[in-house]
Amino acid sequence: MCELLRDLVPWGVDVILAVQAASGNALDPLFIVITWLGDAYVYLALLPLALWIGSGHRGIRLALLLLTSMYVNLLVKDLCAIPRPFDMSAAIQAKDTASTYAFPSGHAQGVTTLWLGLAAIYRRRYPLLAGAVLIPLVSFSRVYLGVHYPQDVIGGAILGLACVAAYRLVEPPMSRWWHRRSLTSRIVVGILVVLPLAALARDANALAIAGAIIGLLVGRSIALAWPLDRQAPRGLLPFLDIVSGLMIVGAAVVSASFAYAAVFVGEITTPALATLGQTVLLGLAITSGMPWLLARLRRGRASPPTC
DSSP: OHHHHHHTHHHHHHHHHHHHHHHTTTTHHHHHHHHHTTOHHHHHHHHHHHHHSSOHHHHHHHHHHHHHHHHHHHHHHHHHOOOOHHHHOTTSOOOSOOOSOOSSOHHHHHHHHHHHHHHHHHOOSHHHHHHHHHHHHHHHHHHHTTSSOHHHHHHHHHHHHHHHHHHHHHHHHHHHHHHTSOHHHHHHHHHHHHHHHHHHOOSHHHHHHHHHHHHHHHHHHHHHHSOTTSOOOGGGHHHHHHHHHHHHHHHHHHHHHHHHIIIIISSOOSOHHHHHHHHHHHHHIIIIIHHHHHHHHHHHHHSOOOO
16 A cells, blocks of 8 residues: 555646646635644644533543544554655645655644544534535645645544544443443553554553543543532532642643644654643643533532622
């Protein structure tokens, strides 16, 4: 497979050169905006809203689906090691920044996973309509901008579709099994299942994703064992508030550092264990810490004032 992809590189270069020669630079601003709509950092930033607003169990499924798809993308990139188009031909204009390898396109895979996953998890038709427009547009923008070959975006879309299909197949029995287990069993199994992903990670970004998955699974397990609408024992409330506050402050620092690394450095550069710990904390804060504090604030506002 990887050898076939390498053989297709010259053809992909010719396609990119033809597209750029035919279009010039007039459409650059448009396709930069379109490609931004498929950026992983954009929809990952919106995932907490899916967890805090509406159905939490659907939000966590969407988050896990997207993170798993991103991990698969990084793993396949490293396995195939296909160079970027602008590294193969000086005639290609790289109109967007891009690191790591070319195949498969993370934008094409991510936007496919997102919109098909939304349709599958929330059982709505409008994500399919949005995906029918955005998947081809975002995919073409990557070729237009000179950062991916056509085979990269096709492969990315296929992998995104495969991730959603695997989710539809595996999620129902796994969900039934998961909800029958105790809190301790959920946490232990979640960590043991994801740790091999961390061990297989070849770069800090994949390791960060593995840590985020662990944090999401553990945080969601805690939330299921202690529903937010159930009042904690009075003596435990201050402790839980402090822990939740520390989670959120720590997660805010982690988010800021990752955003800086993504925008200004191009990759996450912290040591491996620190990266894993940071994203575990981030996942815990999103699924457990912040919802707890939001519920406490709502209850506080609803309580009548005392004289």
